[in-house]
Amino acid sequence: MAWLLSGRGIHDSKAMVEGLKSYGVISSSKVAEVMWSIDRALFVPEGSSAYDDSPMSIGYNATISAPHMHATCLQLLEKNLQPDMHALDVGSGTGYLTACFALMVGPKGRAVGVEHIPELVSSSIENIQKSAVAPLLKEGSLSVHVGDGRLGWPEFAPYDAIHVGAAAPEIPQSLIDQLKPGGRMVIPVGNIYQDLKVVDKNMDGSVSIHTETAVRYVPLTSREAQLRGL
Ligand SMILES: C[S@@+](CC[C@H](N)C(=O)[O-])C[C@H]1O[C@@H](n2cnc3c(N)ncnc32)[C@H](O)[C@@H]1O
Numbered sequence: 001m002a003w004l005l006s007g008r009g010i011h012d013s014k015a016m017v018e019g020l021k022s023y024g025v026i027s028s029s030k031v032a033e034v035m036w037s038i039d040r041a042l043f044v045p046e047g048s049s050a051y052d053d054s055p056m057s058i059g060y061n062a063t064i065s066a067p068h069m070h071a072t073c074l075q076l077l078e079k080n081l082q083p084d085m086h087a088l089d090v091g092s093g094t095g096y097l098t099a100c101f102a103l104m105v106g107p108k109g110r111a112v113g114v115e116h117i118p119e120l121v122s123s124s125i126e127n128i129q130k131s132a133v134a135p136l137l138k139e140g141s142l143s144v145h146v147g148d149g150r151l152g153w154p155e156f157a158p159y160d161a162i163h164v165g166a167a168a169p170e171i172p173q174s175l176i177d178q179l180k181p182g183g184r185m186v187i188p189v190g191n192i193y194q195d196l197k198v199v200d201k202n203m204d205g206s207v208s209i210h211t212e213t214a215v216r217y218v219p220l221t222s223r224e225a226q227l228r229g230l
Contacts, residue, residue: 010051031074043094080161080184086110090149091165095124102133102142113144116223152178166220167194188217
């Protein structure tokens with residue numbers, strides 16, 4: 001999908017959301033409300049154009065994804081981000097999407113971020129502390145952990161929703177295992193050419209997979225390979 005709002009002088013999250021609605025990216029009122037409430041400016045490097053519809057470098061060969069990708073993934077997962085549900089954000093980076101998940105599942109749910117760059121985990125916690133979901137972090141229904149996200153985060157499994165924010169060569173079995181029957185995972189799959197795959201776990205434990213759209217993400221890889229830029 002093309003980046004939609006660049007250079008159009010968007011100065012707040014409400015205008016960003018209105019832009020995404022006008023282009024037909026956001027159709028869900030819940031997702032609109034969540035993306036207004038979690039201010040992207042708190043999650044991007046200082047001085048950058050927070051509301052432009054483009055990915056931005058956050059250091060360590062990582063990026064914050066573009067708003068239209070965040071909106072797309074939130075909409076694909078909306079039914080699995082209801083109050084009290086469990087959500088896992090693999091490759092949580094800035095913490096933006098983990099914060100959105102936490103707002104949706106609420107204080108009796110669980111929103112878990114896993115990121116393998118410790119410095120990004122620390123800065124994402126600082127970002128979240130400035131945001132509308134700071135109380136959920138304090139109370140413990142929202143947490144961010146240093147780890148290899150290809151292994152998921154078994155402590156709070158099974159998950160109703162899993163989002164993977166980096167492209168895997170193939171879908172990690174651990175993530176399928178940690179998905180609840182009735183759960184849904186959204187994951188970019190591929191190397192140079194990638195597809196955003198939607199994985200639904202059926203009630204009998206089998207999975208149904210479909211391709212949503214072509215995408216371009218940084219790789220889901222080892223910390224060493226990422227830092228070497230491989
Ligand atoms: C495109 S960024 C997306 C970040 C996040 N969704 C956001 O918008 O801020 C992908 C993230 O995945 C992380 N990552 C890559 N491989 C990983 C792995 N094996 N385990 C955990 N995190 C990983 C990267 O460090 C990076 O922060």
